[in-house]
Amino acid sequence: MSKLFNSPKIDQLGLIERAAKFKTRSIKKEAKINGLKLALSMIDLTTLEGKDTEGKVRQLCYKAMHLHDDLDVPTVAAICVYPNMVAIAKKALEGSGVKVASVATAFPSGMSSREVKLADTKLAVDHGADEIDMVISRGRFHQGDYQYVFDEIALIKEACGKARLKVILETGELGTPDQVRRASDIAIHAGADFIKTSTGKISPAATMPTTLLMLEAIKDHYQKTGKMVGMKPAGGISDAKTALHYLAMLKETLGEAWMSSEWFRFGASRLANDVLMQLYKQKTGAYQSADYFSKD
Amino acid sequence: MSKKENAFSLKFDTEWTYAEAPESTSHIAIEKKYDLFIDGKFVKPKSGKYFETINPATEKPLAKVAEANQKDVDAAVNAARKAFPKWSGLPAKERGKYIFRIARLIQEKAREFAVIETMDGGKPIKEARDIDIPLAAAHFFYYAGWADKLQYAFPNAKAEPLGVAGQIIPWNFPLLMAAWKIAPALACGNTVVLKPAETTPLTALKLAELIQESGLPNGVVNIVTGDGKTGALIVEHPEIDKIAFTGSTEVGKIIQRAIAGTNKKATLELGGKAANIIFEDAPIDQAVEGVINGIFFNQGHVCCAGSRLFVQESIQKEVERKLVDRLETLIVGDPLDKNTDVGAINSKQQLETINGYLKIGESEGLRSHQAKNKLPDSGYFCRPTLFFDVAQSSRLAKEEIFGPVLAIQTFRTVDEVIEKANNTPYGLSAGVWTDKGSKAFNLSSQLKAGVIWANTFNKFDPTSPFGGYKESGFGREGGLHGLAAYLKIKA
Numbered sequence: 021m022s023k024l025f026n027s028p029k030i031d032q033l034g035l036i037e038r039a040a041k042f043k044t045r046s047i048k049k050e051a052k053i054n055g056l057k058l059a060l061s062m063i064d065l066t067t068l069e070g071k072d073t074e075g076k077v078r079q080l081c082y083k084a085m086h087l088h089d090d091l092d093v094p095t096v097a098a099i100c101v102y103p104n105m106v107a108i109a110k111k112a113l114e115g116s117g118v119k120v121a122s123v124a125t126a127f128p129s130g131m132s133s134r135e136v137k138l139a140d141t142k143l144a145v146d147h148g149a150d151e152i153d154m155v156i157s158r159g160r161f162h163q164g165d166y167q168y169v170f171d172e173i174a175l176i177k178e179a180c181g182k183a184r185l186k187v188i189l190e191t192g193e194l195g196t197p198d199q200v201r202r203a204s205d206i207a208i209h210a211g212a213d214f215i216k217t218s219t220g221k222i223s224p225a226a227t228m229p230t231t232l233l234m235l236e237a238i239k240d241h242y243q244k245t246g247k248m249v250g251m252k253p254a255g256g257i258s259d260a261k262t263a264l265h266y267l268a269m270l271k272e273t274l275g276e277a278w279m280s281s282e283w284f285r286f287g288a289s290r291l292a293n294d295v296l297m298q299l300y301k302q303k304t305g306a307y308q309s310a311d312y313f314s315k316d
Numbered sequence: 317m318s319k320k321e322n323a324f325s326l327k328f329d330t331e332w333t334y335a336e337a338p339e340s341t342s343h344i345a346i347e348k349k350y351d352l353f354i355d356g357k358f359v360k361p362k363s364g365k366y367f368e369t370i371n372p373a374t375e376k377p378l379a380k381v382a383e384a385n386q387k388d389v390d391a392a393v394n395a396a397r398k399a400f401p402k403w404s405g406l407p408a409k410e411r412g413k414y415i416f417r418i419a420r421l422i423q424e425k426a427r428e429f430a431v432i433e434t435m436d437g438g439k440p441i442k443e444a445r446d447i448d449i450p451l452a453a454a455h456f457f458y459y460a461g462w463a464d465k466l467q468y469a470f471p472n473a474k475a476e477p478l479g480v481a482g483q484i485i486p487w488n489f490p491l492l493m494a495a496w497k498i499a500p501a502l503a504c505g506n507t508v509v510l511k512p513a514e515t516t517p518l519t520a521l522k523l524a525e526l527i528q529e530s531g532l533p534n535g536v537v538n539i540v541t542g543d544g545k546t547g548a549l550i551v552e553h554p555e556i557d558k559i560a561f562t563g564s565t566e567v568g569k570i571i572q573r574a575i576a577g578t579n580k581k582a583t584l585e586l587g588g589k590a591a592n593i594i595f596e597d598a599p600i601d602q603a604v605e606g607v608i609n610g611i612f613f614n615q616g617h618v619c620c621a622g623s624r625l626f627v628q629e630s631i632q633k634e635v636e637r638k639l640v641d642r643l644e645t646l647i648v649g650d651p652l653d654k655n656t657d658v659g660a661i662n663s664k665q666q667l668e669t670i671n672g673y674l675k676i677g678e679s680e681g682l683r684s685h686q687a688k689n690k691l692p693d694s695g696y697f698c699r700p701t702l703f704f705d706v707a708q709s710s711r712l713a714k715e716e717i718f719g720p721v722l723a724i725q726t727f728r729t730v731d732e733v734i735e736k737a738n739n740t741p742y743g744l745s746a747g748v749w750t751d752k753g754s755k756a757f758n759l760s761s762q763l764k765a766g767v768i769w770a771n772t773f774n775k776f777d778p779t780s781p782f783g784g785y786k787e788s789g790f791g792r793e794g795g796l797h798g799l800a801a802y803l804k805i806k807a
Contacts, residue, residue, distance in 0.1 A: 029751040031771050034602030044442060046337035046654035054332055236601050239326070243637065246324040267332070272645040275326040 025166045027205045028240070030197035030233055039228040045268040052264065053302050056295050059263040060087060061094040062281045064121055064252065066289045067101060068128075068220065076316075077105045081112035083316045088296045091303065096292065097281035098151060102127070103144040110148035121151035121186070125176060128190075128219035130155040134172060141179045152176070153186040155219060156203060158193045166206055173210035186214035186252055186285075191230045192222040200230055204237035214250035220287065225255025228269060235273040248277065254287025260298040263291060328644040337654040339441045344431050346518065349380045352388055352541065353524035355395035356534030362387040367543075369517055372438040373651050373660040373695040381517045384540040389509070389549040392538040396480040396507040397555055399535030404477045404505035412463035415502055417530045419456035422449065422495075425526065429519055433491055434651045436518040438660030438696070439614050441652050451776055452495035455794075458778035459499035462799060466504065469799055474806040477505035478581060479557035481802065482550040485520075486563045487513035487662050488617040488718075494520050496793045497560050498537060504802035506558070507536050511550055514543040515663045548574070556580060560801070562619070565716075565742075565787050583791025583801045585619065585783055587716040588744030591737035592622030592773060593727075593759065596630045598749035599771065604638040607722070610747060610773040612646060612658055612700050616720040617666070619788070620745035622773050624713055625724045626733050632726050636704060639722075640685050643700055648689040658720060661696040670698050670719030676711055677703045677721075708736055716742065730755070738764045743785030747773045766792070 047055055065084050067076060077099075084096045098119035099109050109120045122144035126132035132140075141152055154176050160168045177185050187207040191200045207215050215234055218225035231253040238249045251270070257263060263286060270284055278284050293313045301307050349366060351358040363385035368377045384392070403411070422429065429452075430444040439448070466475040481501045485493035490512055501508050512520035524539045540546060544567070551559055551574050558581045561571055565586040575582060592610050594603045610622025627635045651659030661667040677684055686699040698720055706713045706723040713723045727733040737746060745767040748759040756770040766784045769775060776782070781797035783789060791801045 028601070029597065029599045031599035031602040031751075034599060034605060034771060038602065038605050044446070044654075045334060047334060048337050049335040051333065051335035058332060233601075242326075243324050268334075271330050271332060272328070275328040276330040277327060279330055279332055 025202060025206070027198070027202040027237075030201050032197050035197055035229045035233055039232045039269065042228065042265050042269040042272070045265065047264045047268065053299065055264045055267050056260055056299050057093060058279065059260070059267060059286065060292060060295050061097060062285050063096040063292055064098045064100040064254070064285045064287045065096045065292060066099075066220070066254075066287055068123060072102060072105060074105070074108045077101055077108050078112050079316050081109055081118070083292075083314060084113065084118045085116045087292060088300070088313070091296065091299055093296070093299065097285055100153060100287065103140060103147065103149070106144050106147035106149045119150040120148060121153055122149040123153045123155075123219075125154040127153070127155055128221040130157050131159070134175070137172070138175065138179050141176050145179065145181055145183050149183055151184045151186060152180050153188055153216060155188045155190060156207065158190055161194070161199075161203060166202070169203070170206050170210045173207055173212060177211035184213040185211065186216045186250075187212040188216045188219055188254070190219055190222055191217045192224045197229070197233050201233055201237055204234050205241075208237060208241050208249050212249060214252050214285070216252040216254055216287065218255040218287075220255035226253035226257055226287075228265065231266065232269055232273065235270065239274055248283060250283040250285065251278070252285040252287055257286055257288050258290040258294060260291075260295045263295060326641060328641070334655050338650065339431055339434070339652045339654055341431055341435070341652065344428055344435075346379050346432065350382060350517070350521045350541070352382045352384055352392065353521065353527075353537075353539040354388070354392045355399075355538065356528060358524070359391070361385070362391070367514065369436060369515065371435050372515075372662055373692070375694055375696070378436060379518065381521070381541045384511075384542040384546045384549070386549055388540055389546065389553060392509045392540045393480060393482075393553050393555045395535035395538050396509050399533060400479055400507045403507055403533060403536050408464035408466065408505075411502065411505065412460045414530060414532050415456055415460035415463060415499060418527065418532070419453050419460060421526045421530055422453040422456060425522075426450070426453070429491055429522060431652070432522060433519050434659070437487060437490060437516045438651050438662050440656040440659040441654055442656065443614060448489055448492045451778070452492045455492075455495040455499045455778045459503040459798075462500075463503040466799065466803070469796055470803070470805055472807065475504070475799075475803045476806060478802055478804060479506060480555060481506045481508050481558045481560060482553065482556040483508060483510040483560045484547045484550060484563065485510065485512055487516040488614060488619070490516040491519040491523060493562055494523055496562075500793070500798045501560075501802050502536065504799055506802050509538045509540060509550060509556070511540050511542065511547055514541070517541045551575065558582065558802070561585070568789060581801075583783070583793065584789035585791070585793060586744075586787060586789040587742055588619045588621065588784065588788050589624055589714070589716050589740050589742045590620055590622045590745040590747065590765065591624045591626055591763070592747040593626045593733055593737060593749065594628065594631070594635060595748075595750040595752075595755065596628045597751045597755075599751055600631065600634065600638065602771065603749035604635060604642055606747065606749065606771070606773040607639065608642050608646070611722045612720050613774050615658055615661055615698070617662055617718055618774065620767060620774065622745075622747050623717060623721070623723060624737075625722055626727050626737060627724060629726045629728055636724070639702055643685065643687040643702065646687055646689070646700055648687060648697065648699065649692055658700055661698050661719065664696055666718065667696040667698060670717060670721065673712060673715075673717045673719070673721055674701060677701075680710060680712075682706060682712075708739065714740065730758070734759065734762050741787040744788035745769065
C-alpha cells in the first residue's frame with residue numbers, strides 16, 4: 021500500500037510540451053468527420069445547476085437522443101445530472117441506450133460525512149443511475165490522509181453495485197501534476213471504473229496536460245494488471261477542434277481499446293453544439309447560424 | 317516480473333486514423349537552375365558546371381545548382397575582401413539594421429523556406445516550420461541586437477572584426493546553420509563566403525535572394541555551391557581569415573591539418589555521440605519522450621542527438637516497454653505531410669551508411685525493435701530502430717551513426733554511468749533525467765560535453781553557446797560566446 025501512495029514523478033514542463041504536440045496533429049477530411057462523430061458518442065451531456073428543473077432535464081434528454089435530426093450522428097453516451105433528477109432522466113431516456121450518470125458524494129465539494137456520501141450514492145443508484153460520478157475528499161488528500169481517500173472510494177464503489185464509478189479528482193484543487201498522478205493511482209487501485217478530472221465548478225477544469233498524465237496512469241496500471249480504467253476529462257472542453265486533439269492524445273497514448281464511449285467520455289455541456297456545427301459545415305460547405313442549433 | 321509487465325500490450329493501429337495532410341507546394345518558386353551568389357549578383361559559374369539537387373523523399377530532381385571551382389571561389393573571396401572595409405567601417409547600429417531586416421524577411425517568407433527545406437532535405441514539414449525556420453530568424457534577431465553593443469560584450473577592450481570568414485555548413489539544418497554562421501559574422505563586421513552542403517543548397521540560395529532584397533551591400537555575403545572540393549578551396553584560400561565549419565569529425569581533422577601554420581582562425585562544430593541518462597527516480601514518461609525526441613528528431617541527423625541511452629537497471633524493462641510503445645505512434649513517411657514525425661533520410665549515401673550499422677547490430681545478434689510503419693515505395697527511408705543491451709565496445713555505441721538508431725545500455729551506479737558516458741572521443745552534448753536536483757547538478761559538472769540538458773533534450777536558443785569538448789570540435793556558436801569567434805580583442 022505504501023508503494024501505491026508513492027507514485028511516479030511527473031516533470032511538468034515535459035508534460036506540457038508533450039501535450040502540446042497533439043495540437044499539431046492535422047485532422048482533416050474524413051478523419052475530421054469520423055473523429056467528430058466519435059466525440060459526440062463520447063459526450064456526457066451535463067446539467068449540474070441549482071436551478072435545474074424536471075423540464076430542463078427532460079429537454080436535455082431529448083437532445084441526447086436527437087442531437088440533430090438532419091445529420092447522421094450518434095446519440096451521446098450519457099446524461100449527467102444531480103441525484104434528484106435521476107428518475108426523471110431514466111424515464112425520459114428509456115430504451116435509447118443513453119446512460120444516466122449521477123453526481124454524488126456531496127458534489128461538488130465533497131464536504132460532508134461518509135454516511136451522507138453513501139446515502140447520496142444509494143439514492144442515485146436506487147433511482148436507476150447507470151453511472152456514479154463521485155468526488156474525492158480533497159481536504160483529506162492534502163492532509164496526507166491517502167488511506168482515508170482510498171477507503172472512501174472503495175466504499176462508494178461497493179455502494180454503486182452494478183453502476184460504474186467515475187472518480188472525480190478535481191485536479192484544479194490538487195496543485196501539482198505529482199499530486200494528480202498520486203490521486204489517479206489511489207482512485208484506480210481503490211476500484212474506479214473511470215477517473216475524471218473535474219467537477220466543472222473549479223477553474224482550471226480539464227486541460228490536455230492533466231488528461232495526458234491521467235491517461236498515462238491508466239496505461240501503467242493496464243500494463244501491470246491488464247485491467248482497463250476509463251478516462252473522463254470534464255469542464256472547459258467546448259469546441260470541436262479541442263475535442264479532436266483530445267482524441268489524438270487518446271489514440272496515441274492508449275490506442276484502439278479505449279477509443280469508444282465505454283472507456284472515454286467528455287464531460288461537457290456546450291461541446292455538442294460546436295461539434296454539430298462543424299459536421300453541418302462538412303456536409304453543406306458553409307457554417308450555419310448558431311440559431312440553427314438548439315440551446316438546451 | 318518482466319513477463320508480467322509485458323503481458324498486456326496496447327494496440328495503436330486504430331480504426332480512427334489521420335487522413336493525409338500534405339502541405340501545399342503551389343506557392344513555392346524553385347528555379348530550374350541556380351547560379352553562384354557573388355558580389356550581390358547571381359553569376360554563372362566559371363566552371364560551367366552544374367549538379368542536381370534532389371528531393372530525398374521522391375528521388376526526383378528539384379533544381380540544377382552551380383559547381384564553384386577555384387576561379388569562382390576566388391571571385392567570391394575577392395568580393396568579400398573588397399566589401400570588408402566599408403562594411404566593417406559602417407556605424408555598428410547601421411549593420412544591426414541590415415541584420416534585423418534579414419531576420420524580418422525570413423519571418424515573412426517562413427512558409428516558403430520551410431517547404432523548400434523539407435523538399436530539399438527530407439525533414440518533416442512540422443520541424444522545418446516549427447523549429448528550423450523560426451530559430452534561423454531568431455538567430456538573426458539576436459545577433460542584430462549585439463551589433464552595436466560589442467563594447468559591452470567585451471568591456472575594457474576594443475573588439476575588431478577578423479575580415480573574411482569562410483563558412484562551410486552541413487545538410488542537416490541547412491538554413492539554420494547558415495543563420496548560425498552568417499548572423500554573428502555580420503554583427504561583428506566581417507564579410508562572408510558561405511558554402512551550403514551539396515545535397516541541400518536550396519534554402520541558402522533562397523537566402524541569397526532574400527539578402528539581395530534586403531539591400532545588404534554587395535559582397536558582404538557571398539554564397540557558393542559545390543561539394544567537398546569547393547569546400548577545400550575555401551579552406552585553403554589565402555585571403556580568408558577565418559574558417560567556420562560544421563560537419564563530420566573526419567573533415568574537421570582535414571581542415572585542421574590544412575590551416576595549420578596559417579593565420580586562419582577556426583571554429584569547428586563536429587560529430588557527437590551523446591549520452592542520455594535515465595535514473596530510476598526520473599519522471600519516466602517525460603524521459604521517454606525526451607529520449608524519442610533526442611534520437612528521432614530530424615531522423616537522427618543531429619550532431620548532438622542522444623544516440624546512446626543509459627538506463628538504470630532497476631527500470632530497464634519499464635523504459636524499454638515505453639520506448640517500444642512510443643515507436644508505434646511515430647509517423648514515418650512523406651516529409652510534406654503535416655502529421656509526419658520522421659521524414660526521409662537526407663541522401664542515398666547516408667541511408668547506406670545507416671543500413672551498414674543496422675547490419676552490424678544484426679550480425680552482433682542484438683535484441684532490437686523497429687517501428688512497424690509502412691514506408692513509402694520510393695525515397696530514402698529508414699525505420700526508427702532501438703538496439704538493446706549494446707556493449708560499450710560495440711561500434712553501435714562508439715561511432716556516430718547520424719540516423720534514427722538508438723543504442724541502449726544499462727548501468728547501476730552514478731560513478732559507472734559517468735565513466736561510460738565520458739568514455740567516448742566525442743563531447744558535444746548529454747542529457748540527464750532525474751527528479752533529484754542535486755543529482756542533475758552533480759552529473760552536469762562531471763559530464764565532459766559542451767551542452768548538458770537536464771530533464772529535457774535538444775533545446776536550442778540563440779542566447780545559449782553551443783559547441784563541443786574533445787573531438788566534437790572547439791569554439792562556440794550562439795550567445796555572447798558566439799561573438800568571440802568572429803572578433804579580435806585588443807586591450
